Amino acid sequence: MGKYYSEELNPKSQFRSEYEQSLSKYVDEQLYERKKQRSLLITPKSYKEDQEFYRQEFVKMLGFPLNLKSKTPKLLSKTKVVIDKNVNIYRMQFEVLDGVKFYGMYFEQVKNPELAPFIIGQHGKEGTPELCSSIYMDSSNYNHMIRRATDMGANVFVPQTLLWSENFYEEPYDRGALDAKLRQLGGCITALEVYIQSCLITYFIEKEGVNASKIGALGLSYGGMYTIHLAAYDKRIKSAYACSWFNCTEILSRMNDWCYKDAANSFGVAETAALICPRALVVSMGDKDQIFDAKNTLIESERLSEFYKEFNAEDKFLSYVFDGYHEFDLGDKGLKFFFNNL
16 A cells, blocks of 8 residues: 555644634524524513413423423332421432432421421532531531521422532432433433422422422522422422522523523523512522622523513512622522512
């Protein structure tokens, strides 16, 4: 065989660089244009006329298993841990989908639990029910989020989502790979865990006798994402509080599992949260948050506030920036608004 033409290996190439830069520019421009179109096509008026249509479109976007009929989970175990101050603490495991064992911790008021509000409390990335409930360490940046809610008289169930720290806990997992498999099934990890949590609300109403008229959801960071998506889907949730997540769609798109097919044309952050309207919602962000820019929280809130205005429910939406970092607000402003609307 003859000798073929060759060159020295060049780690830098104008052609590769220009391809990457031009491709990124093209996609960003497309997203910008779709955002403008979305604001024209999906309006507060259109939501007011047929919000349920948009909720079903939201379900279609997230996909399997949200498109399945809701069911009452089977309780596999309920183990009492301790009575601590005003609550009985339990570890509970359920079977929701066939063979899927789902776990969480339940904080039940000792006195008159059937009258107390019932809250789904959501931990964030690298979190666990124990961490955000002040059982492990000192609750980290959750700032005793769950126990502050129980001290205000609520029953709280904290689900374990597929987000614990692989560096700390000895149970490895691949959230991205599982999300990819679920997308092949026409769904996503968000849809699966929102479905499970919605089914758990049914369980607690039917089997634990919680107050069905006072259902709430709150969470930090990733937990804020789940809070908004769960409340958008499940109309039984009367009040929701998402701390340190609500931000502009373009910034959040850097997380693969927060991106859904055709979302740029339909449901950005504000449009998703608008499915909660006219039920109560509070969103907050620290002015020194290390992950998100609080200015974008206020910008996205301006869009969402128009929906609440259209529904004559301006008093049911609160957005504010607090003095803090990527953490659950140490102040009581958000919690008071949340509880006052339960």
